[in-house]
Amino acid sequence: MEMQDTQTVFARTPDPKATLVLLVEDESVVREITSQVLENAGYHVLKAASPKEALQLVHSHPGRVDLLLTDVVMPGMNGLELADQLCLLYPGLITIFMSGYAENDVLRRVKARPWLHLQKPFTVSFLLSRIAEALGANSTNEHAPRVAMAANPCSPPGNSGARVTSQTCPD
Numbered sequence: 001m002e003m004q005d006t007q008t009v010f011a012r013t014p015d016p017k018a019t020l021v022l023l024v025e026d027e028s029v030v031r032e033i034t035s036q037v038l039e040n041a042g043y044h045v046l047k048a049a050s051p052k053e054a055l056q057l058v059h060s061h062p063g064r065v066d067l068l069l070t071d072v073v074m075p076g077m078n079g080l081e082l083a084d085q086l087c088l089l090y091p092g093l094i095t096i097f098m099s100g101y102a103e104n105d106v107l108r109r110v111k112a113r114p115w116l117h118l119q120k121p122f123t124v125s126f127l128l129s130r131i132a133e134a135l136g137a138n139s140t141n142e143h144a145p146r147v148a149m150a151a152n153p154c155s156p157p158g159n160s161g162a163r164v165t166s167q168t169c170p171d
Contacts, residue, residue, distance in 0.1 A: 019135060020063055023047045024054045024070040024082060025098070030120070034069070037124050038131075051077035051085075058089060065090055067135065072099040072117075094134050098122075 021043045025031035028049065035047045046061060048054035051074060058065055068086055070079035083095045100120035116134055118127065 017042050017044075019066045020044045020046065021067045021069055021131075022054060022058065022065045022086075024049075024051060024068070024074070024079065026050060026071060026074045030071075034127070037127065038069075041128055043131075050074060051079070051082035054082060055085065058086065065093060067131065068093055068095040069131070070095065070097060072097050073101055096130060096134055 021038055023031060023035055023038065023045055025034060025047075026049055031047055031049065035045050038045045046054075046057050046065070048057050051070075054070075065086070068083060070082055072079045079097055083093075083097075086093055086095075096116045096118060098118045098120055116130060118130060
């Protein structure tokens with residue numbers, strides 16, 4: 001990732017200081033750099049090296065997780081399975097998937113659902129703009145970008161034909 005000025009990117013974000021991001025990434029270098037970028041942009045970050053650790057963190061954390069930023073392919077449990085479990089705990093949870101793999105079965109299932117996907121490697125500005133876009137789509141701010149959301153994005157995709165760029169669990 002390249003380091004860039006983040007002020008412009010966050011002009012569209014509802015309020016990074018009020019947003020808690022759960023970052024789940026098994027590669028320590030990627031996890032630490034991504035966490036640093038998010039914290040420098042004003043986000044509060046809970047970081048986990050595995051889905052199991054992420055679930056332990058959220059059960060011991062008193063606040064609500066606003067956004068899940070997770071790797072797709074990880075040992076033990078994949079990011080899709082983690083997102084499905086967290087949807088039960090946090091209705092309305094926004095999820096963004098990251099992957100360095102061009103294609104695999106789990107990634108194909110992620111792409112088949114109405115979820116936002118980031119291909120690794122990505123730039124700082126791309127990461128931050130995608131997060132701002134996903135958060136803005138669920139904001140009450142009339143000037144925030146809008147994204148059409150499926151009726152129940154946590155369930156298998158139907159034939160709604162809606163174009164969706166970020167996933168939220170049903171409320």
